[in-house]
Amino acid sequence: MAKKKQTNKKTKRALPPLSSNSLIETFPSFIDIFQKLAAVKDQREWVTTSGAHKTLVNLLSARDTSVLLGALLALASLAESPECREKISELNIVENLLMILHEYDLLSKRLTAELLRLLCAERQVKEQVKLYEGVPVLLSLLHSDHLKLLWSVVWILVQVCEDPETSVEIRIWGGIKQLLHILRGDRNFVSDRSSIGSLSSANAAGRIQQLHLSEDLSPREIQENTFSLQAACCAALTELVLNDTNAQQVVQENGVYTIAKLILPNKQKNAANTHLLQCYAFRALRFLFSMERNRPLFKRLFPTDLFEIFIDIGHYVRDISAYEELVSKLNVLVEDELKQIAENIESINQNKAPSKYIGNYAILDHLGSGAFGCVYKVRKLSGQNLLAMKEVNLHNPAFGKDKKDRDSSVRNIVSELTIIKEQLYHPNIVRYYKTFLENDRLYIVMELIEGAPLGEHFSSLKEKQHHFAEERLWKIFIQLCLALRYLHKEKRIVHRDLTPNNIMLGDKDRVTVTDFGLAKQKQESSKLTSVVGTILYSCPEVLKSEPYGEKADVWAAGCILYQMATLTPPFYSTNMLSLATKIVEAAYDPVPEGIYSEKVTTTISRCLTPDAEARPDIVEVSSMISDVMMKYLDNLSTSQLALERKLDRERRRTQRYFMEANRNAVTCHRELAMLPHETFEKASLSSSSSGAGSLKSELSESVELPPEAFQAPCVKDEDQACDGILSDDNFNLESVEKDIYSELDDELDISDNSSSSSSSPLKESTFSKLSFPVCGIPAGGSLGIILGSQLDVST
Numbered sequence: 001m002a003k004k005k006q007t008n009k010k011t012k013r014a015l016p017p018l019s020s021n022s023l024i025e026t027f028p029s030f031i032d033i034f035q036k037l038a039a040v041k042d043q044r045e046w047v048t049t050s051g052a053h054k055t056l057v058n059l060l061s062a063r064d065t066s067v068l069l070g071a072l073l074a075l076a077s078l079a080e081s082p083e084c085r086e087k088i089s090e091l092n093i094v095e096n097l098l099m100i101l102h103e104y105d106l107l108s109k110r111l112t113a114e115l116l117r118l119l120c121a122e123r124q125v126k127e128q129v130k131l132y133e134g135v136p137v138l139l140s141l142l143h144s145d146h147l148k149l150l151w152s153v154v155w156i157l158v159q160v161c162e163d164p165e166t167s168v169e170i171r172i173w174g175g176i177k178q179l180l181h182i183l184r185g186d187r188n189f190v191s192d193r194s195s196i197g198s199l200s201s202a203n204a205a206g207r208i209q210q211l212h213l214s215e216d217l218s219p220r221e222i223q224e225n226t227f228s229l230q231a232a233c234c235a236a237l238t239e240l241v242l243n244d245t246n247a248q249q250v251v252q253e254n255g256v257y258t259i260a261k262l263i264l265p266n267k268q269k270n271a272a273n274t275h276l277l278q279c280y281a282f283r284a285l286r287f288l289f290s291m292e293r294n295r296p297l298f299k300r301l302f303p304t305d306l307f308e309i310f311i312d313i314g315h316y317v318r319d320i321s322a323y324e325e326l327v328s329k330l331n332v333l334v335e336d337e338l339k340q341i342a343e344n345i346e347s348i349n350q351n352k353a354p355s356k357y358i359g360n361y362a363i364l365d366h367l368g369s370g371a372f373g374c375v376y377k378v379r380k381l382s383g384q385n386l387l388a389m390k391e392v393n394l395h396n397p398a399f400g401k402d403k404k405d406r407d408s409s410v411r412n413i414v415s416e417l418t419i420i421k422e423q424l425y426h427p428n429i430v431r432y433y434k435t436f437l438e439n440d441r442l443y444i445v446m447e448l449i450e451g452a453p454l455g456e457h458f459s460s461l462k463e464k465q466h467h468f469a470e471e472r473l474w475k476i477f478i479q480l481c482l483a484l485r486y487l488h489k490e491k492r493i494v495h496r497d498l499t500p501n502n503i504m505l506g507d508k509d510r511v512t513v514t515d516f517g518l519a520k521q522k523q524e525s526s527k528l529t530s531v532v533g534t535i536l537y538s539c540p541e542v543l544k545s546e547p548y549g550e551k552a553d554v555w556a557a558g559c560i561l562y563q564m565a566t567l568t569p570p571f572y573s574t575n576m577l578s579l580a581t582k583i584v585e586a587a588y589d590p591v592p593e594g595i596y597s598e599k600v601t602t603t604i605s606r607c608l609t610p611d612a613e614a615r616p617d618i619v620e621v622s623s624m625i626s627d628v629m630m631k632y633l634d635n636l637s638t639s640q641l642a643l644e645r646k647l648d649r650e651r652r653r654t655q656r657y658f659m660e661a662n663r664n665a666v667t668c669h670r671e672l673a674m675l676p677h678e679t680f681e682k683a684s685l686s687s688s689s690s691g692a693g694s695l696k697s698e699l700s701e702s703v704e705l706p707p708e709a710f711q712a713p714c715v716k717d718e719d720q721a722c723d724g725i726l727s728d729d730n731f732n733l734e735s736v737e738k739d740i741y742s743e744l745d746d747e748l749d750i751s752d753n754s755s756s757s758s759s760s761p762l763k764e765s766t767f768s769k770l771s772f773p774v775c776g777i778p779a780g781g782s783l784g785i786i787l788g789s790q791l792d793v794s795t
Contacts, residue, residue: 094128455500479511558607
């Protein structure tokens, strides 16, 4: 023991500061020694005790390829030990790793991804990934075709998306779409047989120059690696769908169909890997099934006995072994039963050709049903934008007993919707676009809200045994108040049917009030007397057939606030007479104490005042929660300022990349003009086929040019040039439409943000650590950055 301590002391003395010239000269030997020591399990703890892991982390910023790869390999070996992993995670390592993942070659990225995957088992590493905004960097790697790199990156995502905020960020950056794209299996992948151990040996022998890709692998090996990657993608989606909005996007992106195809057995596949993939796919489907809105889809998929096993597993069970019985049962089904399940899976494919057309619209999906008809997702034949279309059956008794009454009702509805379409422009109120009649049915075309009704969030939280955080509760209620103030005070409209199912929650809990089928304009002093709406949220004056006004919506808002706090409606009974009595007397159970502030209970109590005259209007309700609304407004202002600053930085950086790329191109052309004619032709051919990067490689092989020839000259007034070209006059935020935030959200959903490296969150100081100037591309940058940044600015 004494001898070992003495050895440790000698080792510590043998590690001089990183700036020592003698150490720099002996880096390769130093790395080789610790690579070999880290590969031995019994020696790993000794390596970290000596402090060598700190030096290895510092070497991640080295420019020498063999030194960098050696440091990555040694750290990856050390990270396999929980004790060593914990010590490494205490260092500031994630920023350097993200830089390597963003800028370096394939082999460096692969080793870095594997190291980060191991380190993400530690909480502080996941926090650092979040702190340095590593999600877009990780998602940009999902465009790679290398299976082992993809596998490591996806498992990193599995671990970091346990954080709710990171889970939302992955969706915003397009991560769900990319994971589903991998699962669809329409990409050609490459891989290699190397492991951390074999790469360590190759690096020590100086033989680690390039990866041996799929030419050396059999189709079976590629297939096995593909199954492992798809299983990892299923694991990532399983974690992501714990967020209801994420789950809704998976469904909207045809994810149920994509995942369900993976459960089907195939005797030609590798048995062990196929079985495991089936388990992961079933688990992802079971998590999706836990969201009530998705359940009708699954009832169409499985036969009764298989569906019973599927149900009995329970909600949100992560243990993968719990799904083995389900897979075993599926795999022993006869061919006809499997064929039927395959047909059922094909029936839920949202990308199949539309089977029905109404007017100029193709019907893509059935979104739900209401009291008066169905709602479909549609696409106009002359465009690509997705819309919602409500189909109203005019033979419903509510529209009249004969044709004359029905025609009168239709005229009133069309007139009402025309007024709403022309008047209502508010970010929290759905937009109506068109109404038309066809085959005794009324069709209403409106904005498609990407999200789920508030009522479904209630059901989901109850099943998870969670509750709304108070901050989230106020965020939703404040937006509801803003929408009602706009309707009541500016447009003189009463909604009359405000329920949780008519309030859609979109990205970041953005509220949209929908279904104005029962809304009606009122004159200044008029009262409405018709009995409409859902009785659970109806006010006393409606049930007593008394005149009512805008305060009927305030009562409904109070009921919704109560339900957000308790996840149950304030008034409920299976007996209609008993229910009506409770509503008229405002008799409801108090909100449980200790969960929410007194302001929540006070606001509910004031909104649920049975006397309409004593009940506050929406402005008075807003004044009661003015401090909360001010905090909400402060957060909005802060977020807007941060977005404006980020946009300004991206505009400036884009322009700098563009200008520097042009300067580098000019420099390259000047150097080419100095070359012999034959060399010039050869270089030109290389440039046209392989791009600027291969051109530089060709030049370096044919003629030795000084590094300065490829380095762009520094322009002192660069920032002034950027300001002149992209002045504030060209980007006036005040001229943006009222619904700009809705359009931006739609743009995020449509475009694949993670494919653009321009929005990389890494600090500029991090990018400046690398300087690999390439012809036409600025130092520290890439062609993807330039194109991505230009695309972001133009949009």
